[in-house]
Amino acid sequence: MNNGKSFSELTSADKKEVGFHYQYYYFLYRLLNLKSGQSVGLEVKDDVHTELDNDTQILFQLKHTVQKNAADFAVALAELDNDLWKTLHNWAKIISDESVGRKHGHEQIAFIAKTEFHLVTNKSESHKNNFLKNLECYKFGSVSSGELKSYIETLYRKTQNSHLKNYIKVVLTLEDKVFQLFMSKIYLEQSVEDLHSLIKKSIREKMVANSKVDIVFERLDSNIRTDNYFKIKQGQKVEVDFDSFYSRYRNIFSASREPLQLGKPFKPAYPDDVFSQVFIKQLIAIKAMKDDDVEKAYEYTLKKLKITRFLEDWLQSGELVSDEIIEFHGDVKNKWQNGFEHWCQDCLDHEAISKAKSLLYDLRQIEFTIASSKLNTELSNGEIYHLSDERIIGWHRDWEDI
Incomplete structure (x- = not known):
């Protein structure tokens, strides 16, 4: 034929x-x-x-x-x-x-x-x-x-x-x-x-x-x-x-991995007392926010809750695996460590607050990366608030005592 x-x-x-x-x-x-x-x-x-x-x-x-x-x-x-x-x-x-x-x-x-x-x-x-x-x-x-x-x-x-x-x-x-x-x-x-x-x-x-x-x-x-x-x-x-x-x-x-979806719908479950959170107390201690600024307390809490929920969702859906999340937290901590040693570790008493605010400012400018996906500023800021809330990082020279 x-x-x-x-x-x-x-x-x-x-x-x-x-x-x-x-x-x-x-x-x-x-x-x-x-x-x-x-x-x-x-x-x-x-x-x-x-x-x-x-x-x-x-x-x-x-x-x-x-x-x-x-x-x-x-x-x-x-x-x-x-x-x-x-x-x-x-x-x-x-x-x-x-x-x-x-x-x-x-x-x-x-x-x-x-x-x-x-x-x-x-x-x-x-x-x-x-x-x-x-x-x-x-x-x-x-x-x-x-x-x-x-x-x-x-x-x-x-x-x-x-x-x-x-x-x-x-x-x-x-x-x-x-x-x-x-x-x-x-x-x-x-x-x-x-x-x-x-x-x-x-x-x-x-x-x-x-x-x-x-x-x-x-x-x-x-x-x-x-x-x-x-x-x-x-x-x-x-x-x-x-x-x-x-x-x-x-x-x-x-390189073929699907980029993480950063704009997913999110409904936060706020704690009863947002001011009782460790990271909020640390921000107040360095005068990065006032102790009665409810609007900022909820704004920062939203960012913290959002990154923690998204990380859990990405893990459950298979978009991330556990060691990638561990590596992500470790990388953010290392960047904080470098900044802390530069700004805060050896600063004088009267400089402690200003130096802490400089460290916080620098870290807020970074858009962190996880598993080749670049996070936006909101989620990146949420990550440093999350680590602060877990007492893994801090801003003041004596942050571990706050």
Whole structure:
């Protein structure tokens, strides 16, 4: 079924381009699923490969087709499919590669023992593919290696395609013990079509908000493609380990966080006596407000209540985690400590109040940041009132006695 396309269109380089992108996006998918101690490579040991942290590796051969069946799905992986046997041929060649010291059977067995072989394709499963049925039966023990090999020999005799005959012959020439172990380590991933969706799912699983998944995907795609280009241009291998991936691209994920909503509706529950609050007493002690200024007492209390409620809401909704809030409080305290040492620590008695007001003024000008979100002045001021109310910071030189 050619959908009205000419022969030239059907055999154009576009199909190769699609295959290249298929390979690259599978590499990106594996990259997003790396764990500590693992690495993934593109066209190094195979189309794609993964080094695991237990001295094992997975070799991936990627095969993509643009051919469609009558239902407009990718064609099935046939028993004598060129992609199937070319893949097995390539792996057999890798296993028996004398140039890297795998001339003899025991060397080949040692290599296979630490390797899995995965064929990944968008081609669908075929109920007529008896070779794959026999392969699965062999892996489950209901078909012997001799029976499996005998079936492959019938396929060799059956095909008239010289390329297929060569591919199958190379597989059959593996020593019996090598052949047996190799067949047990072959895995197929069929109907793998929508790699974009798999990649986006992996991004979302890294705690990226749904609204930011596409942005993260686009930035990762662009940056990794560029980095790969420069590596290839400089003659380097495209191989990335977990630590390198984390250090180079983690900011793409952290920058994707939704900014905290600062203008949410808020109904305060004021204390019965706003003037009994520690932070109000501290403000009165340095003459930053009068002891009968009800309006300011409620204004400052509103700011304190607002930041404490918002922090709790953000924690419960998952927009923040506990250590980010702890770090936020610690950063504000450190800024206060620096200011306190400058203005108040060694001031004279007659300067204590003026210096305390200077410290308070400086801190009121700062818009603090929590988890890459910048707070507004209202919430930032509320935070210093909150810490003051908790007796964590103060303004007067002798604030701990107030």
